[in-house]
Amino acid sequence: MALAEAYGLTxxxxxxxxxxxxxxxxxxxxxxxTDAVVVLPRQNGKNALVESVELFKTAVQGRRVLHTxxxxxxxxxxxxxxxxxxxxxxxxxxxxxxxxxxxxxxxxAIVLKNGGSIEFIARSKSSGRGFTCDDxxxxxxxxxxxxxxxxxxxxxxxxxxxxxxxxxxxxxxxxTSPGTVLVRMYKAAHSETPPQRLAWLEWAVGExxxxxxxxxxxxxxxxxxxxxxxDTIEAEATSFSHESFARERLGxxxxxxxxxxxFPTDEWRKCATETPASAGYVSYAxxxxxxxxxxxxxxxxxxxxxxxxxxxELIDYRPTKAGVGWIVDFLIGDDPQHGGPRWKASLGxxxxxxxxxxxxxxxxxxxxxxxxxxxxxxxxxxxxxxxxFEQAVQQKQLTQFAQPIVDTATAYxxxxxxxxxxxxxxxxxxxxxxxxxxxxVALAYLIAKTSKRQPGKTQKAWH
Numbered sequence: 508m509a510l511a512e513a514y515g516l517t518x519x520x521x522x523x524x525x526x527x528x529x530x531x532x533x534x535x536x537x538x539x540x541t542d543a544v545v546v547l548p549r550q551n552g553k554n555a556l557v558e559s560v561e562l563f564k565t566a567v568q569g570r571r572v573l574h575t576x577x578x579x580x581x582x583x584x585x586x587x588x589x590x591x592x593x594x595x596x597x598x599x600x601x602x603x604x605x606x607x608x609x610x611x612x613x614x615x616a617i618v619l620k621n622g623g624s625i626e627f628i629a630r631s632k633s634s635g636r637g638f639t640c641d642d643x644x645x646x647x648x649x650x651x652x653x654x655x656x657x658x659x660x661x662x663x664x665x666x667x668x669x670x671x672x673x674x675x676x677x678x679x680x681x682x683t684s685p686g687t688v689l690v691r692m693y694k695a696a697h698s699e700t701p702p703q704r705l706a707w708l709e710w711a712v713g714e715x716x717x718x719x720x721x722x723x724x725x726x727x728x729x730x731x732x733x734x735x736x737x738d739t740i741e742a743e744a745t746s747f748s749h750e751s752f753a754r755e756r757l758g759x760x761x762x763x764x765x766x767x768x769x770f771p772t773d774e775w776r777k778c779a780t781e782t783p784a785s786a787g788y789v790s791y792a793x794x795x796x797x798x799x800x801x802x803x804x805x806x807x808x809x810x811x812x813x814x815x816x817x818x819x820e821l822i823d824y825r826p827t828k829a830g831v832g833w834i835v836d837f838l839i840g841d842d843p844q845h846g847g848p849r850w851k852a853s854l855g856x857x858x859x860x861x862x863x864x865x866x867x868x869x870x871x872x873x874x875x876x877x878x879x880x881x882x883x884x885x886x887x888x889x890x891x892x893x894x895x896f897e898q899a900v901q902q903k904q905l906t907q908f909a910q911p912i913v914d915t916a917t918a919y920x921x922x923x924x925x926x927x928x929x930x931x932x933x934x935x936x937x938x939x940x941x942x943x944x945x946x947x948v949a950l951a952y953l954i955a956k957t958s959k960r961q962p963g964k965t966q967k968a969w970h
């Protein structure tokens with residue numbers, strides 16, 4: 508803290524406490540926390556925490572730091588802040604310690620003469636490969652996926668210091684985010700036996716509660732009255748939904764509970780696979796949301812081998828403002844297994860939802876898709892699809908990839924009764940969740956199970 512203050516960064520008491528916990532060591536001098544996490548609402552000063560820590564680790568300890576963020580622009584902004592310390596005429600000691608500064612966008616780095624360095628990258632499926640460092644920093648950790656972590660974590664496996672921590676900074680992961688890592692760490696931190704080497708520090712409320720209670724604002728926003736204005740929070744409370752405000756400003760974790768869904772999520776997880784059936788014919792389903800904002804495209808493969816299970820998958824999920832061209836292009840594109848356009852080699856294409864169905868159907872017809880291939884289900888058929896799909900999940904009669912959008916939908920999918928025969932569709936238990944991708948998958952599954960279409964059969968003419 509003294510080092511940071513000497514170079515113009517004075518930490519708030521709460522920030523000093525976080526830094527102290529991150530740097531705490533055992534009697535042998537090794538860091539106590541291998542995973543150091545701070546989670547709190549936005550604009551409270553998380554960046555100052557890591558600035559002070561990175562300054563100390565590089566300039567004093569000569570350690571090599573890899574700083575990552577979800578977006579290139581975020582990593583770039585942090586690089587510019589750190590560069591101000593090392594290229595500032597007011598700090599000649601730091602400036603003299605610099606060996607080189609690399610400013611190439613996306614490859615920024617500050618390398619010091621003592622062997623310390625900070626490199627800045629945006630995360631991807633393969634980012635971090637080829638790096639070796641002592642400290643891994645994960646900014647915007649609420650967006651961090653397991654795939655990204657798998658690519659990044661090995662950079663500290665052979666840390667020159669032999670004492671490699673990982674620092675996570677973020678806000679509660681939104682239900683619609685692809686991020687999976689921070690939610691899992693949250694559950695571990697709040698379990699009966701939290702990991703011994705996890706330093707989990709958060710500012711949060713336990714429930715949505717009264718979003719207008721200013722005492723709660725102050726309790727979970729330590730920078731309120733310092734760099735965060737009360738009238739700014741008041742404006743957020745007025746304009747956000749209660750759930751959004753609680754999550755974004757009060758640090759509330761919107762983690763699903765059993766009461767949030769009617770879907771068999773445990774059985775769904777057991778249907779996950781990385782090696783699904785690959786030979787067979789595919790059905791497709793397009794589902795337009797009730798509010799018309801998004802559209803889902805799903806598929807189900809019916810295996811040629813009767814001993815294998817059908818495999819369902821969400822192909823894409825986009826705003827309806829993206830138009831229908833991408834769906835048409837996909838369906839008229841070449842089928843990689845059978846040749847010819849996908850629609851022609853399919854078991855059928857079902858299109859549901861009033862928002863964009865007529866335009867899409869006409870566009871497909873204009874592109875040469877046969878009318879007999881296209882299906883437009885009624886409400887009862889949607890209900891039959893959801894019912895058959897859930898039964899298949901409960902009996903583990905299908906496989907699926909662990910796709911965050913679909914997994915989130917299953918965690919918040921309540922049954923929406925259709926008619927009086929026990930049929931149902933899905934509706935979300937949270938206003939920020941979309942369960943339409945789940946209905947799309949169910950519709951694709953029903954076609955695969957019931958279609959009489961034989962796309963690979965050659966028709967012969969009688970003479």
